[in-house]
Amino acid sequence: MNGAEKQSTRVEYGKILAQLGRENPEIVVLDADLSGSTQTHFFARAFPDRFFNMGIAEQDMMGTAAGLAVAGKIPFASTFAIFATGRAWEQIRQSIAYGDLNVKIVASHGGVTVGEDGGSHQGIEDLALMRVLPNMVVLVPADGVETRAMVRWAAAYRGPVYIRTSRQPFPVLFDNDTYHFILGRGQVLREGQDVTLAGCGLMVHHCLAAADLLAAEGIAARVLNLSCIKPLDWELVVESARLTGALVSAEEHMTIGGLGSAISEVLTEFFPVPLQRIGIRDVFGLSGKAENLLKHFGLNPDDIKKAALKAVGRKKERK
Amino acid sequence: MNGAEKQSTRVEYGKILAQLGRENPEIVVLDADLSGSTQTHFFARAFPDRFFNMGIAEQDMMGTAAGLAVAGKIPFASTFAIFATGRAWEQIRQSIAYGDLNVKIVASHGGVTVGEDGGSHQGIEDLALMRVLPNMVVLVPADGVETRAMVRWAAAYRGPVYIRTSRQPFPVLFDNDTYHFILGRGQVLREGQDVTLAGCGLMVHHCLAAADLLAAEGIAARVLNLSCIKPLDWELVVESARLTGALVSAEEHMTIGGLGSAISEVLTEFFPVPLQRIGIRDVFGLSGKAENLLKHFGLNPDDIKKAALKAVGRKKERK
Amino acid sequence: MLWPWENQVLRLGLDIFQCRLLAAGMSQEFSHLTDELQLKEIARQVRRDIVEMLYHAKSGHTGGSLSATDILVALFFGVMRLKPGDPLWPQRDYFILSKGHAAPALYAVLARLGFFPREDLNRLRSFGSHLQGHPCALSTPGVEISTGSLGQGLSVATGIALGVRLNGAGQRVYTLLGDGEVQEGQVWEAAMAAAHYKVDNLVAILDRNRLQIDGRTWDVMSIEPLVAKWEAFGWHTMQVNGHSFPELLEAFQACRYFTGQPSIIIAHTIKGKGVAIFEDQVKYHGVAPTQEEYEQAKRELGEV
């Protein structure tokens, strides 16, 4: 692991996509007038005949992607998370997921670190919206390495996949040579037996930082990267619940319907222990610098630490 | 309570809406070419000048409703649940919920009891889709009495409200004179200390029937009507968890993101005990008679009973 | 790919449709029907099947299935290149039923062509049947994509047309829209995109039956002038009598000569066409025939 170097998940998506375009002529790419932001511009420039800019028409983009899949292509469709999953939800549902079509949706600008554009542009419901769809795989990479692995995996997998990328770069976490993406598997990034911190995307990094803060207070936190939101690695969640007896989930997303919600479903179904959910608590986003917003919405390592202390305290209470 | 008489929640919506139209001239109604199914036809006939059929254009319907609210009207917008919440999700998000506008969305054809029309028409994600929106109240009435009370309440409340109605009639459960809708409050329909059965809509009736089945096996089930999905009566959920130590949630909806998910969030946050979620388990709907589908998807009283036994068993396990 | 029931299909009787099926299985082309009387007879039988299956299902969309029947018969029997014994034949033409609620018409046509046994039709909409209330690609051979939510088919058809164009095999893509359906904005997004990308292997047909659920299109939400709209969106636009096989076939033929833009055929039809009591009646949009209506329809349509 290398905490210093930073990579952007959306840029890594753009680059690997262009690379995959070279390897597989069946890959086609669609965008909705945001190719500079989603980073499909790399592919567009390399393969203009296999790139379709659909203009500002997200619904049509998803339907067209479905059609391309019917014709045997492997379409990747990109725009901002809020427009991909929100504006085109029913197209994804009816034209893609219901027919289990081979469409990959890679949406950028997930979370509040979108920053200055404000509440209308911060996709903080996308995981809830995609998680409720049968057949849909839902992924949130934690760094550039994982992004590349997931996109490569998605191109080979047969079925609908949603991948969320972020506007801001994150530190590099994984090693390119050893990281291997397996559907439905999370990773233990750090061992500990007092509490489990389970995050996705940027929040994985904040969980690791929180684990450091907790260690300073004598609390050993297990840290999970649950980048595969669906299918969730419920065995790892249950194992962690057994081992640590209390969990914190952390996501740049509503605490409703996303990773925290998925974990709480697993816990009550298999091993009910306290869970503190870190995320946006049922309010819309705001304009501001990413760091202001992370602070405002309580998404920083310190917030995770506090939640972990609370979870640990609740565990003791009930014993 | 009167188990014999049946009323349809969508028909009761249609009737009370026409009634409210007489009482309040600010009420306007929109539909998207389904006024015969959603039952807004009563209002349309009585107040043609205040009824706007937007044609088959759900997005525009929601945006127009938002505009009518800006102009001081109290718009009720209706279509099928899947199209209301799915096709127009981002309009509801951006043009209605983000600005906290006074729009009421009353959608019919929630759940799989839609029947023969099949998977494309059965709205089984609507609660997840609406629950993730800040400012949105999410309601699922359990009978005609509750429907009328909720619609009347919604017309007086200032802010966005989503109400799901059903194609099939249910037995009448409440008494018109004594039933009183309070936002964020559930009701205990039956007392019991072994397990809690918490449902909404049709499944409340199935929970009551399951409680009878359980009673025959010596298990006393507490039955809750959690018709107010958001804000959820978390105090009642916690109290029930404390009292009974195990719960079953039951909804005509995905087990992801809806009532069961909301309850699991509350439990892990406040009082972690076993929960079995009865609902559609991550598959799309099918054509068939309502009764075939209830059986196929495991939504009958017998399925709730089995889940309750399992929940009770899990409780013992961990003691 | 062989469908499990293919052999069964092949064992069926040897009327004209079965012969065509055999032919299709053996050569890359099959001979299209162009004889008006033959097509009319097929359409009569398809209508008969539609009424029968809806009567048995006790629910479903009568009016829009009957208005679309002649269009579907013209397309499937007179225009499209298909192999009913090999529904996923890579060189096939594609058909997308954007107005998915007309599924009974599509199923009746597919069954007659041999995509699946005609016996299946009477299990329309029943639990466990592969004939879902609205077309479901995962259950029914010959259904290219699931529809039922209106307004989505034209985008899908455009995507297929773009995809097969990349493959270069000269396939054509057809899609049938309802007239009420064009109120969906996604239709106009797709219309714009298809013209922008000059997908001239795409033909849309608009079933202009003048009715939607809540009434006449002009009472519910006016859609005229349709020709001006489609032309302004860059489409080659034709109008035909949607119950005239010569006109339909000529129009489908003509589309091949308009290159550089997609084509739309506005087919003027009568909702419920073929059974007097159903014709042009808003009431029969989404209800199945009663016993009495069924008997009446049988008398008008004759036997199979």
Add this chain to the structure above:
Amino acid sequence: MLWPWENQVLRLGLDIFQCRLLAAGMSQEFSHLTDELQLKEIARQVRRDIVEMLYHAKSGHTGGSLSATDILVALFFGVMRLKPGDPLWPQRDYFILSKGHAAPALYAVLARLGFFPREDLNRLRSFGSHLQGHPCALSTPGVEISTGSLGQGLSVATGIALGVRLNGAGQRVYTLLGDGEVQEGQVWEAAMAAAHYKVDNLVAILDRNRLQIDGRTWDVMSIEPLVAKWEAFGWHTMQVNGHSFPELLEAFQACRYFTGQPSIIIAHTIKGKGVAIFEDQVKYHGVAPTQEEYEQAKRELGEV
């Protein structure tokens, strides 16, 4: 309703805008500006404010704010009935910025009219500011509805127009669309509905600056012929030079005489108008001026 800053606003200096504010607060009408030179001077100052606020914010939409400036100035200073001291005045006309990313232009105009203090402008997009990156009705006085997600404003405007028509106070509703924005299908749903319901108190303006994010509209997704499209959707359609105040004012005036249908003014503009380096450059869609560009812009636009 009194906004908390209303008194503060009233205490501001007494240039022409403040006088109008006072006038507006005191009578039911306010005198509109029709003098081209005065309007040009206001537009210059608004552009100056836009550049200033974007420079401070270090992000935001330069091109589309500058292309829309003259349209907004013409509307807010020359056409609409408003009371800046009473943003929710029940008799007001309504404006919806459907192309919400041009928020800086709207904010600059609103501030100049006295809806809130001009000091606020330099806190555009910062944490805690009431000036969100895209218009947010709950934070900013004068913003009627939150926008930012393209394609939604025309529906809202139609709804307001229907609502105020029921009230019968003769108010008018204006909305500004981007040219790329009309690729959204919802725009055409709304266009159809507004014509169907004959909302003639609704005027849309289309900022035809020929650019969207990924390039020229005709390269990304062709939208022409625009006039034919809007006419086919039942709208009274006009075209003007979107940087000519006489043409804009005349068009807004003309709309009042077309009854029975909504009107759209296709305003031909230059993206980035007013600062040579930004003009007609796709690059400046969504980036704020650098220090150097800022200095250059100040030189061109002059001081406030």
